[in-house]
Amino acid sequence: MGGVSLQPEMEEESSDLQLEEDFLKKLKDKYCCKLKEDIRCTLERVIEQENKTIWRDRETPEKDEGFLHSQFPMDIWTNLKGSIVGSAAIDAQLKQKVISSCLQELKDFPKRFEAGFRLHCSALQPEPIWTEYQITYINSFTALQQHMEGYRDTCPAEVEDLKKETDGLIFRLSQGLEVQFKEDVELYLRRMITRKWLTDDDDFKQLSRRTELLSKHCALMRPPHNQDFASRLHYHVVQEYIGQLMKKNFSCKNQRHERAASKIRKQWEELRDLFEEMNSAHEWLYDVGDELSVIVEQKNKRDIKNHLETLVKHYPDFCKKHLVAVLYFRGLIRGREHQLILQKFTELKKTQGRADEDKSHVLFRDMQIPAKTDCFSHLPFSCLSSLLPDN
Structure with a gap:
């Protein structure tokens, strides 16, 4: 191979392996x-x-x-x-x-x-x-x-x-878990704030039992989904429970309003404890049951107008039609005090305005209110003061 006769051929061949450019x-x-x-x-x-x-x-x-x-x-x-x-x-x-x-x-x-x-x-x-x-x-x-x-x-x-x-x-x-829970509690929530509810605890016990099970499930879910999940269902339970009060299913007459207010407060405390345990982010929902109970439990209807300000401040979407429904449940349907309460509420809403309204704190806006059946309840007090007696 080292012979002189072979050297020209070796020089013509490259000893490097040539690869394609994009190999x-x-x-x-x-x-x-x-x-x-x-x-x-x-x-x-x-x-x-x-x-x-x-x-x-x-x-x-x-x-x-x-x-x-x-x-x-x-x-x-x-x-x-x-x-x-x-x-x-x-x-x-x-x-x-x-x-x-x-x-x-x-x-x-x-x-x-x-x-x-x-x-x-x-x-x-x-x-x-x-x-x-x-x-x-x-x-x-x-x-x-x-x-x-x-x-x-x-x-x-x-x-x-x-x-x-x-x-x-x-x-x-x-979403599948949420739908399942909502279906499980739908019947029991629909039976809240009814005539039967006032004397029978079975439906609330079923609601509470299913909410306890929800709490156990949330404990098995990792953050941040556990809190998000609990918060959404907390909102659902609160809106549906309070929504029953707005439906005017019955009116607490003959002093039953005090017993009804006590029952709402007791049940609300139980639900609040469960959702606190789940670490719900909707802390602003914890007080609504108590604040409505204060209105319902007043022995003297004249004192109701003194307990509206906190509710108006904490829940700016609470409107006149919602107050009328609460008063109906309380057993106060018309009359002089009814109109004075609405008048006070209107003044508070004007004073409060929209300055403090938190768009994320919307609870009452989408609650269904039955069509008006009392044509006198929304007339100005000046038109009724000489016509209607107090209840």
């Missing part, structure tokens, strides 16, 4: 495509494993630090992290492509998981195990999203796309 790019693309296929298979196995170990035999979910959880978010994160760390050892650019590929494939996982979950478990609702599963996956997909947030600086668009999908699933699971 590395194609190689990286092929690697990422294969990686996405592997991830897709891994995620399918996650769903299959969840069915095999949990759904098929209706197994109770595990707990971690007192919260229901599944192991798959950690398994997924560990699997993806291994691929990402391995690619980083080869090339920084490859690492970014791998992270992007992982997140792109993971984006469709929440919907695929939800489809599998509903296919295998929807027949369980409304059994307690169905509720536990929903809470488990609210917690699990929250954890999965938190794991992936670590890649937001590298791939912000992909992380945000994944977040939209996980948030969507968490919302649908939470």
Whole structure:
């Protein structure tokens, strides 16, 4: 080979291996495509494993630090992290492509998981195990999203796309729990502030029992979803309970108003304690039952107008029609004092104005009020003072 006759040929051949200009790019693309296929298979196995170990035999979910959880978010994160760390050892650019590929494939996982979950478990609702599963996956997909947030600086668009999908699933699971609770308590809430309610505690006991169960479920849900969930249902229970008072189902005559006010206060305290235990963010709702009870319990109807200011201040959407309904429940339907109370209320509303109104504190606005049946109750006092006796 060292002969002189061979040297010209050797000089014409380059000893360096020549690669296509985009060879590395194609190689990286092929690697990422294969990686996405592997991830897709891994995620399918996650769903299959969840069915095999949990759904098929209706197994109770595990707990971690007192919260229901599944192991798959950690398994997924560990699997993806291994691929990402391995690619980083080869090339920084490859690492970014791998992270992007992982997140792109993971984006469709929440919907695929939800489809599998509903296919295998929807027949369980409304059994307690169905509720536990929903809470488990609210917690699990929250954890999965938190794991992936670590890649937001590298791939912000992909992380945000994944977040939209996980948030969507968490919302649908939470909504399912809310609908279930509302259906469970609908009948009992509708029976509040009625003639039967005044002498029978059974319906409230059922409402309280279901609210206690709700509290136990909230304790199994991780922040921040537990507080958001409890707050929404706190608002629902308050609005429906007070809404029954606005429907003019009956009027407390013959001194029954004091017993009714005492009952509202006692029940309100029980409900308030339950939602405080759930850490509801709607602290502004805690006082409304007591403030309405103060109006209802007054022995002397002349004293009612002295207890309106706090209610007007705390609940600026409390209007004249709501006060008329409360007075009706109190047994005060018309007459001189009725008109004086409304007159005082109008003055307070004008003084209060809208300066202190908090748009987020809306409670009474959407409550249904029955059509007026008393054509005299809203006439000016000057038109009635000489015509109507006091009640």
